[in-house]
Amino acid sequence: MKTSRFRAVVVTAVVAGLALVLLVVATAGDVYAPLGNADPGPLTTYGFAVVRFAADAAAAGCFGGLVFAAFVAPGRRGGALSADAYAASRFAAGCAACWLAAAVVAVPFSAAVAAGLPVARVLRPEVFLPTLSATEEPKAWLCVAVAAAVTTALAWPAMAWRTAVAAAVAAGVGLLPLVSVGHVSVGAGHDVATNVMFWHVPAASAWLGALVALLARLRRGPDALVLRRYHRLSLVCFVVTALSGAVAGFVLARPDGLISRYGLVLAIETAVLLAAGCCVAAWRRRRSGALLVVAELVLLALGTGGSAALSALVPPSFVNHPATVQETVLGYGLDAPLTLARLAGGWRPDLLFAPIALAAVTGYLLGLRRLRRRGDHWPPGRVVAWLAGWAIVVVVTSSGLGVYAPGTFSLHMVTHMALNMFAPVLLVLGGPVTLALRALPARGDVPGAREWIASLLHAPVTRFFAHPAVAAILFTGSFYALYFSDLFGEAMLYHWAHQLMKLHFLATGYLFAWVVVGADRTPRPLPHLVRLGMLFAVMPFHAFFGVILMSKQTLIASTYYHYLALPWAGDLLADQRLGGGIAWASGEIPMVVMVVALLVQWSRDDERKARRADRSGEADRDAYNAMLAELAARRN
Template identity: 45%
Template sequence: MPSETPVPAPERRGTASAVGVLVVTAGVLAALIAAALTTLSAGASYALLGLPDPGPITKYGLPVVRVLAESGAVVCIGSLLLAAFGIPAKRSGALAADGYAAVRTAGWAAAVWCLGAALMVPFIAADATGRPVSDVLSAEVLFGLVDALEEAKAWALTALFAFMVALVCRVVLSWGWTVVTFGLGLAGLFPVIATGHSASGGAHDIATNSLLFHLFGAVIWVGGLVALLAHAARGGAHLPLVARRFSLVALVCWAAMALSGVINSLVRVSPEQLFTSTYGVLLVLKTVGLVALGVFGFFQRRSVVQRLDDGAGRSALLRLGAGEVLVMFATIGIAVALGRTPPPDGAKEVPGRTELLIGYPLDEPPTFLRLLFDGRFDLVYGTLALTLAALYLVGVHRLRKRGDAWPVGRTIAWLCGCATILVATSSGIGKYAPAVFSVHMGQHMLMSMLAPVFLVMAGPTSLALRVFKPAGKSQPPGPREWLLAFVHSPVTRLLTNPIVALALFVGSFYALYFTGLFDVALTEHWAHLAMNAHFLLVGYIFYWPVIGIDPAPRPLPSLGKVGLVFASMPFHAFFGIALMMSQTVIGASFYRGLDLPWMTDLLADQRLGGGLAWASGEVPLVVVMLALLIQWSRADSRAARRIDRKADADGDADLAAYNEMLKQLSDKDTPRRS
C-alpha cells in the first residue's frame, strides 16, 4: 500500500471541526426542510383524523425533533460501522486509535439520538390527540397516552436502545464488543420501522419489509459517509482501504434503497397520483435525490479512491463528501415530511378485516396446489434465500476459476436449503402461515428442521475461508479474519455447546406455544420475521455440530452426535402429541378475528398442526442418519488410504514393528512356560 502523507496536527483539528460544523449545518438544513414541507400536509392530516390544530410548537416541533433523533442515529450507526468493519483493528483484537475515536463519536451521537427519541414521545402523544405539547407533559397524562399509542411506545423503546448504546460506547475497547454494539444500534431502528404508514393498512407486510431495507440502507449509507469524512479529517490511517470498503457498502445500500423505495411507493401510491398529490410529489423529490446521489456519488468516489491509492485525493474526498452529506440530509428532511403526510385517498381499495390484520386477503381455503403455487414473495426471507444461493455460487465459481475443486454435493445441499427457505416463506405456505395454524406449523418445521440440515451439509464457512484471501502479517485484518473471529468467539462456543443447543432447539417449541408468547406475536408483523429467524438460526446451531461439514467450535464424537439427535426426538414427539390432545386453541382471539369463512374448526386445525409437528420429526432424523453414515464411511476410507500411503512410503514399518514386538513377547514367555 502506498505511504500516506501525514497530516499536521493543527490541520487535523481544524478539518475535524469543519466536519462537525458540516454535520450540524446539514442537520439544521434537514430540520428546516422538514418543517417547511410539513406545512403542505399538516392541516390535511389533522382534518382527516378529525383533530383540532395542536398549535405551531407541536406541528413544527415534531419534524424538527425527529430530524434530531434520526441525525443522531445516522452518525452513531455510521461511526460504529466504521470502527467495526472499516478501520482495521489490532491483531490482539483491541481497537486502534482511529477506531476508538470513531466509537467515542458514536457514543456522543447515541446521546443525541436518545435525547431526540425521548422528546419524540410527548410530541407524538400531543400530535396524535391534537393538543399542544405542554398539555401532555404531566406524568399521568403522558403515561396514559404512551400506553395507548404504539408509535409513542416505539420511540420510548428506541430511546432505551440509544441509551444503552451510549453507555456501552463509553467502555468498549475491543473489536468484538464494537461489533456487538453496532448490532445493538441496528436493533434500535426496529421499533420505529414497525409503526407508521408502512405498518398499517393493506399490504403492510410488503410495506414494512421494504421499509426495513430502505431505512437500514439509508442509515448505513449516510452514516458511513459522515464517519468516512471524519476519519479523513482526522488524518486517519489506512484511508484508501477504508474508502474502498465504504464504496462497496454504499453501492449495496443504494441498490437496496432504490428497489425497496419503488416497492414501498407502489404499495401506498398509484402511478397516476405521483404528481397529483402532496405525498406523491414528496416521494418523487426523495427518489430523484437518492438516485442522483447513488449514481454520481459512486462514480465520483471511485475516482477519488484511485487517487487515494496514489497518496493524494484526501481534499477531493472531503469536498465531494461535504456536498453529498448536505444533499443526503436534505433528503432526510424530505423523508421526515413524507412520514408526516398521509397517503392520498383512493390510492388503494379499502382493505378488509383479514387484509388489515395480515396485510392481504385470503378468499379461498388452502389446498395442495395453492400451498405450492399461490405464493406471495417475502421480501426479507425470499431475498435472503436468493442472495445466499447467488453468493455461494459465486464463491464456487471463484474456486474453480483458480483451479480448486469443490464437491458438487455440497453445492446441491446449499441450493436445496435455500430452496426450502424460499418455499417456506414465499410459496402458498408462506402466504397462508399467518392465518392458518397448521400451515404455520408446517412452515416452522421446514425452517427449523429441514432447511438447516441442508445448509450445514454445504460447508459455507469452509467455502468462505477458501475464497477469502488471508491477510498478511503486516496487513490489516479482513473478511477472512472477521469470520474466524466469529466462529471461535465465546458466544459461538456457548451456543454450540450440546446442552445449550439441545435446550434452544427443543425448548423453543414449548416456550413459544405453551406460554402465551405466540398469542402476542400473532398480531405483529415484525414478530413473524423474528420467529422465522429464530427457527432458522436455532436449527442451524443444533445441526452444525451433528452433521455440519464446517468444523464446530465444540466437536462431538460419533456416538455423541447420534445421542444428541435421539435425545431431541422424545421432546418433539411429546410436543406434537400435546398439541393434538389440547382442548385450548392457541391464538384463538386472533384466528377468530380474521373471520375466515372457510376456517370453522380451529381446534381441528390445531390438531392437524400437532400431527405435522409429530410426523415431520422423523424426516430430518432419516436425513441426519444417512448423512452420518456417509460421513463415517468416507472417514474410514480416508483413514484406510492414509494408512496405505504411509505403508508404501516406509515399507510397512508399522506392521514390521508390531510383529517384532509380538516375537519379543513370545521369546520372553517361552522360558516361563518351560
Template identity: 35%
Template sequence: MRAPARLAAAGLLIGLAVVVAAMTLAGTTPQAAPPGIPDPGPLVGWALPIARLLTDLGAVATVGFLLVAVLLLPSGAQLQGLSVQAVRVASWTAIGWAAAGLVLLVLNVSDIFARPVTGLNIDLLGSFIIDFAPGRAFALQVLGALIVAVVCRWTLAPRPLAVTLGIALATVVPVAFAGHAANAGSHTLAVFSLMLHLVGIVVWVGGLLALAWVALRGSKRLPEAIARYSPIALWAFVTVGASGLINAALRLGSWSQITSPYGLLVVAKTAALVALGVFGVLQRRRIVREDKGFARLVVTELFVMVSAMALAVVLARTPTPVGEDVLQTPAERLLGAPMPEAPSVARVFLGWSANGFGLAFTVFAIALYVTGVVMLHRRGDHWPVGRTVSWLVGVVVVAWATIGGIGQYSHVMFSMHMISHMMLSMIAPIFLVLGAPITLALRTLPGARRPGENSPRALLMAAVHSRLARFFTHPVVAAIIFMGSLYALYFSNLFEVLMRTHSGHVFMEAHFLLAGVLFYYVVIGVDPSPRTVPPLVRFGLLMISIPFHAFFSVAVMSADYVIAERFYTVLDRPYATDLLADQYLGGGIAWATGEVPLVLVMAAIFVQWFRSDAREAKRLDRKADRDHDAELEKYNAYLQSLDRK
C-alpha cells in the same frame, strides 16, 4: 470553528431548509385547528419533523463512525490513532441521538393526544410507551442509543465495538413500526422493506460521512478505508433502492398517484438517490485512482444525502394515496392483508404471499451465497457444486414456507401453519447447514491488511469460537431449544399472543428457522464449530429427539381443546370451520413430517462418519510413510516379547 464542524453545521442548515420547503410544497405545514378542536399547537407541528431529522442524523453519524473504527480503518487488538477518535465521536453522536429521540418521543405524545408539550404528564408518556407501537419503538431507540454511548466510553477493543455496531443497527429497526408502513395493507412487506431501507441508509450515508471526516483529517489510511467501504456501499445502495421502490409502490398504489404530493416527494427522493449512486461511484473511482479531490466530492454527496433524508422525513408525515385504513375487518387487521380464498392444490403450491421476512431472507440468502461462489471461481478456487445446490434447495423451502402458498395460509389455518413450521425448522435447515455458509464466508470475506488486524474474516472466526457460541452449540442446549420450544409455544398462551401481532408471526418464523439451523449445525454441520462432536454422539442426539417430537405430535392430535381458539374465532375464516379437526390434521402432519429429516440426517451422518474414517486412515498412512511404520514395528516387537516370555 474547524472544517468538520463548519461542514456539519452547513449540512444541518441544508436539511432544515429542505424540510421547510418540502412541507410547504406538500401542504403539510401546521395549520390552526378549528375552535373547540384539541390542537398541540404549531410549535409541535414544526418541531416534529426537525426532531425526526436530528434523530436520523444522529443514527447515521453513530453507525458511520463505528463502521470506520471497527471495519474500515486498520486496527489491532486495541484501536489506535484515528480509530480511537472515531469511537469517541460515536459516543457523543450516540448521546445526541438519544437526546433527539427522547424529544421526538415527547413531541409524538403531544401530537397524538393533541395537547401542547406543557400540558403533558407522566401518565400520558407512560400510556404512549406501553399502549402504542410507535411509543415502544421510540423508547427502544432511546435505550439502544444510550447503550451504544456507554459502550463506546467503556472499551476500545474491536470485538465488543463490532457487537456495539450491531446494536446500533438494530436500534434503527423499531422505527419502521412508527410510520405509514405499520398501519396499512401488506403489513409485513411494508414494514420489512422500510426496515431494510433504514438500515441501508444509515450504513451508506454513515460510512460516507465518517470517510469524509477521515479525509478532512488528512489520514494516509483513507485509500484503504475507501477500498473496504466500496462493496459495503454497493450492497447498501442496492438495498436502499429496492426497498424504497417496494415501499413507495405499496404507498402509492398506482402510477396515476405519481403526481400527488406524496408521489412528487417520492420522485424527488428517488432522483437524488439514483444520482448519488451512479455519479458517486463513477467519480469516486476516478478520484481514488488519481488520489485527489475525494473530500470535496464526498462533502457534496453528503449535502445531497442530507436533502434526501429531509425529504424522507416529510414523506413520513405526508398522507399517502393508499390510506392507512384499508384494513377494515378484525380478520384483515389480524392478518395485515385480506382473507385469502379457500385453499386449493394450485394456491398452496403456486400461491404468493407478501411476507417481508421470507422475501428478505430469500433475496439476501441467494445474492450473498452466489456472490461468494462467484468470487471463489474468479480467483480460481474450487467450491463443491453439491453445497451450492444444497443451499439453494434450503432457500427454496424457506421461500415456500414464508412467501409461497403455505406461508399465506399459515396465518389462517393451524394445519398449514404446522406445515410451514416443519419446513422452516426440520427440512430447510438440513440443506442450509450442508451448504456450509460459514466456510464460504470465511473464504471470501476480507482478510487482514496487515499482521494482527481484526478483519471481517477474523471477527467472524472469533464469533464462531466465542464463549456464547460454545454455549449454544452444546448438544444438550441445542436440543432443548429445538424441542423445548415446541412445548413452550403450543402448550401455553404464547402461540396465541404471537399470532395476534405481525411482529410475533415474524418472530416465530425466525425462531423456527434459527432453532433448526442450530440443532442441525450441531448434528450434521460441516462448518467450523467451537465444539467437536463425535458422529456417534450426533446420532444419539438425533435418536433422543425423535420421541420428543413424536410425543408432541400425539399430544396435539389428542387435545380436546383448540390451541389459540380466540385467535381463530376472531379470524372467522369461511372454510375449514371445524377448528379441532384442522388442529388434528396439523398434529398428524407434524408426526409424518418428522420421518423425512430422520432419513436425510441419518444419511448425512453416515456419509460424514465414512469420510471421517477415510481422512483418519489417510492421516495414519502419511504418518507411517514419514516414520517408516514406527508404531507397527513397535507393536510387532511387543508381540514378539510376549511370545518369548
C-alpha cells in the same frame, strides 16, 4: 479537509435536512383529521418533527460510524481497533448518546401526537401512563432508547473489533422498532412495505453515518483501502435504499396518490437519493473531489429530512384505499378458498427472506467459482444441499403456501417445520463457513472478510450458543414456549413479530443442526457419540409436542383466527389437531436425515483416521528400514 471546514459541512447538511422537515410540516395542513385524530397543537407538531429528525440523524451517525469502524477502517491483527477505527467508534458513541436523548424526549411527544393532546398535558403521570399502555409508537421509542443506551455502553469504551461489531448489531436493532409501528406497518400491502423498510432504514443509515466518519478520516489524508471499502459500501447502500424506497413509496402512495403533497415529498426524496448516487459514481471514477463529497453529505441529509417529513404526512393509500380486516392484519386478503392451484401459483414474494436467500446463494456460487478457478475441489453434494435448503425457505415464505400459512394453523405448522427442521439440515450440510474460509483471500497485516468470519466463529457469544445444551434447549423449548403461551397469538397479530418468529425458527434450527451434523467446524467440537445422543434426546420432545397439540381441547390464538374470520377455514380446532399431526409426523423425517448424515460423517472420519494411522505406520517402517540400511552400509 480542515476541522473547521468539516464542522461547517456537517452543520450545513443538518440545517438543510431540518429546514426541509419544517417546510413540509408548515405546509402540510391538517394531517390529523383524515386519520380521525385530534390536533395536539403546533408546539407538539413541530417539536416532534424536530425530535424525530434529530433521532434519525443521530441514529444514522451511530450505526454508520460503527459500520465504518468495524468494516471500512483497517483493523489490526489480533482483533484490536486501529486509530481510525477507534476514532469512528468514539464518534458513533457520541451519536448514540444523542440518539438516546432524542429517543427519550420522543416518548412523550409521540404519546401526545397519538392522544391528540399537547405534550405538556401528556407529561402528567395520570395521562402519560394510560396513553403509553394504549399506543404502540411510544413503546417503540422506549425500545429505541434501550438500544441506544446499550450501544452507547458498548461503543464508548470499545477497543476491540468484536465489541465494535456488537455495538453495531445493537444499533441496527435499534433502527427497526419505529419501522414496525410506522406508516409502512398499517393498511393494505403493509407486509411488503414493512419488509422492504427493514432493508431501507439500515442501508440509508449506514450510508450517511459512514460518509460522515469518512469525512472525519479524510482530514488526516487519503487512504486507498478506506476509500475502496467505502465505495463498495456506498454502492450497496445506494442500490438497497433506492429499490426498497421505491417499493415502499409505491405501496403507501399508490398511483392515484402520487399527485399529492405526499407524492411531491416522495419525489423530492427520490431525486435527492438518485443525485447522491450520481455523486458516488462520479467520485468513484475521479478518486477525488471535495465538492462531490460535500454534495453527497448534503443530499443524504436532505433525504433523511425527507424521510422524517413523510412520517408526518398521511399516506394517500390510507385515505383512498381503506383496508379490510384481513388487510389490516395480514396486508392482503384471503377470501379466495384454499386450492392446490393457489398454493402452487399464488406467489407473493417475501421481501425479507427472498433477498436473504438470493444473497446467500449468490455468495456461495461466487465462492465456488473462485475455488474451481484455483483448481480446488468442492463436493457437489454440498452445493445441492445449500441450494435446496434456500429453495425450501423461498417456497414456504413466498409461494402460495407462505401466503395462506397465516390463515390456518395446519399450514402455519408446515412452514414452521420447514423453516425449523427441513431447511436448516440442508443448509448446514452445505458448509458455507468452510467454503468462505477457503475462498476468501487471507490478508496480511490488515484483517479482511476471512479474518472477520474466523473471529466471529470463535467469539464468546458463538461459543455460548454453540454449547450443546443451549442449542438443544433453544431448539426444543421454543415449541413449548411459543405455542403453549400467549406468544403465538400476539405474534400473529403483528407482521414484524410474525417475521421475527420465522427468523427464530430458521436460526434455532440452523444452530442445532450445525452442532449435530454441520459440515462446518463448531467452536465446541463434539464426539460423534455425543451428537447421536443429542439427537435421540431431542426426538421425544417433538413427538410429545405433536401429541399434545392433537389432544388439546382449546384453540391456540383464538382471537387472531376469529379476527380473520376466513369463510373457508372450517373447524379451527380440527385444523389445529391436523397441525399437531403434521408436527408429529414431519418432525421425524429431518431427524432421520440427521441420523443418517451423522453416521456417514462418523464413518468417513473413522476412515480418515485409519488412513492417517496407516500413513504414519508406513512412515515409521520406512524410517526403520532406512536406519537399518544405513547401519549396514557403515559396516561394509
